[in-house]
Amino acid sequence: MVKNKKNVIRRSREDVVVDTVVHVLIVLMLLLTLYPILNVFSKAFSSQTAIISNAVTIYPIGFQTSTMEYVLSSNLFSTAFKNSVTVTVLGTLLSVAVTSMAAYPFSKRNLIFYKPLIMLFVFTMWFSGGLIPTYLAYKELKMLNSLKVLILPAAINVYNMLLLKNYYESLPEALEEAARIDGANKFQIFFQIVLPLSMPVLATVCLFTAVGLWNDFYSPMMYNTRTQLRTLSQYLYDMVAQSGTDLTMSTNADDLMNNTLPEAVRAASIIASITPILVVYPFLQKYFVKGALIGSVKG
Amino acid sequence: MFKGKLKMKDSLGYYIFLLPALIVLLVFRYYPMRGLFIAFQKFDIFAGIENSKFVGMQNFQRLFSSRDFLQVFRNTLVISALKIVLLFPMGIIVALILNELRSVVYKRFVQTVIYIPHFFSWVVVATLMNNFFSVSGGLMNRVINALGGESIGFLVSNTWFRSILIFSSGWKESGWNAIVYIAAIASINPDLYEAASIDGAGRLGKIRHITIPSIMPTVVMLLIIRVGWLLDAGTQQILVMYNPVVYEVADVIGTYVYRFGLGKMEYSLGAAAGLFNSVVGLLMVLLSNALSRKFRGVSIW
Numbered sequence: 362m363v364k365n366k367k368n369v370i371r372r373s374r375e376d377v378v379v380d381t382v383v384h385v386l387i388v389l390m391l392l393l394t395l396y397p398i399l400n401v402f403s404k405a406f407s408s409q410t411a412i413i414s415n416a417v418t419i420y421p422i423g424f425q426t427s428t429m430e431y432v433l434s435s436n437l438f439s440t441a442f443k444n445s446v447t448v449t450v451l452g453t454l455l456s457v458a459v460t461s462m463a464a465y466p467f468s469k470r471n472l473i474f475y476k477p478l479i480m481l482f483v484f485t486m487w488f489s490g491g492l493i494p495t496y497l498a499y500k501e502l503k504m505l506n507s508l509k510v511l512i513l514p515a516a517i518n519v520y521n522m523l524l525l526k527n528y529y530e531s532l533p534e535a536l537e538e539a540a541r542i543d544g545a546n547k548f549q550i551f552f553q554i555v556l557p558l559s560m561p562v563l564a565t566v567c568l569f570t571a572v573g574l575w576n577d578f579y580s581p582m583m584y585n586t587r588t589q590l591r592t593l594s595q596y597l598y599d600m601v602a603q604s605g606t607d608l609t610m611s612t613n614a615d616d617l618m619n620n621t622l623p624e625a626v627r628a629a630s631i632i633a634s635i636t637p638i639l640v641v642y643p644f645l646q647k648y649f650v651k652g653a654l655i656g657s658v659k660g
Numbered sequence: 661m662f663k664g665k666l667k668m669k670d671s672l673g674y675y676i677f678l679l680p681a682l683i684v685l686l687v688f689r690y691y692p693m694r695g696l697f698i699a700f701q702k703f704d705i706f707a708g709i710e711n712s713k714f715v716g717m718q719n720f721q722r723l724f725s726s727r728d729f730l731q732v733f734r735n736t737l738v739i740s741a742l743k744i745v746l747l748f749p750m751g752i753i754v755a756l757i758l759n760e761l762r763s764v765v766y767k768r769f770v771q772t773v774i775y776i777p778h779f780f781s782w783v784v785v786a787t788l789m790n791n792f793f794s795v796s797g798g799l800m801n802r803v804i805n806a807l808g809g810e811s812i813g814f815l816v817s818n819t820w821f822r823s824i825l826i827f828s829s830g831w832k833e834s835g836w837n838a839i840v841y842i843a844a845i846a847s848i849n850p851d852l853y854e855a856a857s858i859d860g861a862g863r864l865g866k867i868r869h870i871t872i873p874s875i876m877p878t879v880v881m882l883l884i885i886r887v888g889w890l891l892d893a894g895t896q897q898i899l900v901m902y903n904p905v906v907y908e909v910a911d912v913i914g915t916y917v918y919r920f921g922l923g924k925m926e927y928s929l930g931a932a933a934g935l936f937n938s939v940v941g942l943l944m945v946l947l948s949n950a951l952s953r954k955f956r957g958v959s960i961w
Contacts, residue, residue: 373862375862375863375864376862376863379760379863379864380760383757383760383761386757387757387758387761387770390754390757390770390774390835391770391773391774393831394773394774394776394777394831394835395773396792396799397788397789397791397792397799397831398776398788400788400791400792400799401787401788401791404791415796415797417797418799458680459680459681459684460681462677462678462680462681463677463678463680463681463682465674465677466674466675466677466678469666469674471665471666472666472671472674473665473666473668473671474671478678481682481685482681482685485685485689485690487941487942487945487946488938488939488941488942489689489692489693489938490689490692490693490694490695490696490934490938491696491917491931491934491935491937491938492914492917492918492921492922492930492934493695493698493917493921493922493927493930493931493934494692494693494694494695494696494698494931494934495692495695496922497692497695497698497709497927498691498692498694498695499692502687513684513688514684514688514689516680516681516684516688517681517684517685522681546673547673547674547676547677551677572779575781576779576780576781576782576784577781578781578782578783578896578900579895579896579899582899583918583922594781594783597781597783597784597787598783598900600787601783601786601787601790601900627787628791631784631787631788634784635780635784638779638780639776642776642779643772646772646775649775649779650775650839653836653839653840654839654840654843
């Protein structure tokens with residue numbers, strides 16, 4: 362309050378100018394961020410004639426839900442949705458289990474072979490076989506065209522491992538020491554003391570892993586070609602690719618009859634696939650932000 | 661905490677925690693590296709890596725004498741450099757602007773909104789941007805038309821496509837990239853601002869003489885790391901956004917490896933391009949790590 366009063370008294374010309382510029386820039390930023398999202402959202406729920414006549418901007422015109430119903434009930438979409446959920450759930454569980462365990466020994470700096478072992482992990486962040494050798498190896502391992510090719514290689518995430526290692530290191534050593542004196546073995550100490558204390562950072566790692574798997578389209582595109590294995594990103598990509606250079610719009614009578622105007626279907630599919638993230642995101646924002654911070658500042 | 665090395669028996673107990681991760685690492689990260697040999701072979705998929713003919717540097721010679729690859733290499737550098745020059749400052753600017761907002765609630769709302777695009781996949785962002793820049797009803801062309809201009813086919817224009825890539829990338833990540841700087845600004849000692857006020861500094865003066873110098877260490881460090889990833893021009897993004905019309909300006913090493921290596925089954929050539937990319941990339945990352953360590957006195961991991 363005191364500060365506010367002071368500001369009111371001392372609002373110089375510079376203050377007014379700065380405030381005005383800041384507010385204009387913020388509003389521009391908000392509009393620029395929200396317009397593309399609102400536009401697609403509106404197209405998903407607008408009538409086909411409104412879409413074709415380019416009347417839709419940031420609110421639905423001629424509100425209807427049949428396009429969305431068409432998308433949600435289509436086989437292609439539901440298969441892709443199911444695959445994405447499978448990969449995200451199983452992949453996240455596996456990755457967090459393997460990664461959180463791997464980080465534990467590295468929180469003990471006096472581990473024998475600490476340096477060579479951690480280098481073995483860190484090196485893979487900087488160097489990889491690249492697409493072709495990886496493709497050939499997966500082919501040899503009979504991994505192509507399966508959901509496991511999306512889940513198993515993601516089981517270790519070195520970046521997340523380093524986040525977790527740093528967090529374990531920050532826990533008071535005395536807790537582990539006390540448990541050890543009480544006769545607890547390493548597994549009991551890890552699962553009953555270290556992990557429960559690391560819940561905040563585990564939540565962050567879980568979220569990043571899940572979002573990464575949900576959004577990944579590179580791996581499915583490279584390693585899976587069968588329709589029944591398609592994930593949501595691939596399903597969306599196929600639609601984008603179809604529209605890619607074809608900038609004239611289909612006004613095919615059939616499309617109109619069946620509520621399957623490509624642009625509308627595309628919009629509805631986008632909305633359906635980002636809804637899970639949009640619903641969850643505001644509640645978990647603090648975990649996301651925390652992750653971004655421990656990642657970039659300390660690492 | 662460091663009471664000398666652990667006993668071997670103790671270490672063995674800890675290694676068990678590492679085991680699953682090590683298996684995954686060896687099978688899915690290190691084993692595929694064996695395939696890098698085919699960059700030096702005339703790879704025959706039926707003969708396999710063991711029996712394909714060794715040809716030395718021939719694939720690399722082919723690569724570097726092909727117009728295509730040189731173009732691709734140049735595109736990679738240009739797109740990546742443009743992204744650094746134009747987008748790296750965006751996170752800082754956003755953080756500085758947000759810092760001038762006095763209402764905490766408003767500030768939090770703005771943050772929530774501008775972080776959202778970070779969580780969209782490139783496929784989603786590509787669709788949103790296709791809409792935004794579309795000739796038929798995209799906002800960009802609406803604005804141009806309203807100002808009396810002719811519609812521009814941004815997505816199929818060699819003149820415009822790189823700008824679209826950079827804009828899209830900025831749209832997706834600028835808000836998110838501000839997080840680090842927002843935190844850095846929040847940790848500045850308020851006494852400094854107080855003292856500056858007493859000395860008669862205005863808001864711009866405080867930004868220039870206190871805020872910016874205080875976050876400089878963070879800025880320099882992140883810039884060094886960012887430059888280390890120069891060869892990564894955004895393969896995923898380009899893969900979903902480009903089309904044959906703009907290959908000339910948008911094809912980068914990552915997309916080239918995909919189209920030639922996998923698409924046209926030029927495995928050896930693709931592996932050679934990939935190896936070149938990985939080796940130069942590794943050297944740059946190591947160099948930038950060494951630099952930032954020197955700069956900050958700590959290593960990144």
